[in-house]
Amino acid sequence: MKQAITHFKVPVEDTSTCLGADGSVSHVSRVLRMITGRWKLPILFRLFAEPSLRASQFMRGIPDISQKMLTQHLRELESDGLISRHDFQEQPPRVEYSLTSAGRGLMPILMAVREFSRDYPVDPTVGH
Template sequence: MGKRPEYTAPLAAEGVQNALRILEGRWKLVILFQLFGGKVMRFSELERAISGISQKMLIQQLRQMEKDGVVTRIVHHEVPPRVEYHLTDWGQSLCPALDALLLWAESAPAEIRQGLLGETG
């Protein structure tokens, strides 16, 4: 692996914005946390595990995540059809970054943490 390039502030900000674009959407982070740890889940398992998500929205989010290289879709040609999803190595590599972001949010002052984490009094 080569030396990491040096970034100017605008280039670094653009790189982070591009990374955040991959994660934006109400359900993508929930899907990621469901699949972390090498889990392979059927579509129906994901749908049951994620309370409140519609089938249409789950399909849309998974397709976008597959297009972005975060999720792999495996189609088993059998009757009835079986489709499974798992994180790519690159998708799995998000786990430490998201854990660090959660720790950062948890370290916020109480009045800010309420808004960040939905904590009450």
């Protein structure tokens, strides 16, 4: 079993390092807010697999997503700086989305979370 090492960056004696306005909790909470939403992770993982995608490709590749929710989540991810929107100014309209450098930087973290989930599966006998 892997041992988590948590004491290197967050000293226990200084709670402001964890809980202050610029503390660890604030930063992690901000990132979690950026990726919270039913369709945000599928959008990010699709863009990680493909360099750029159009809205119609998301609609085909993510079952059950509505156009409204796709548009909303794309706008939020763009506003948070995780994806970029490129409008080609053509008729008919052509718009493509891709990960920004921040979005690409987030992907190894999301992959690590995936591995954590695989390494520590949920015990169905334990109440949550």
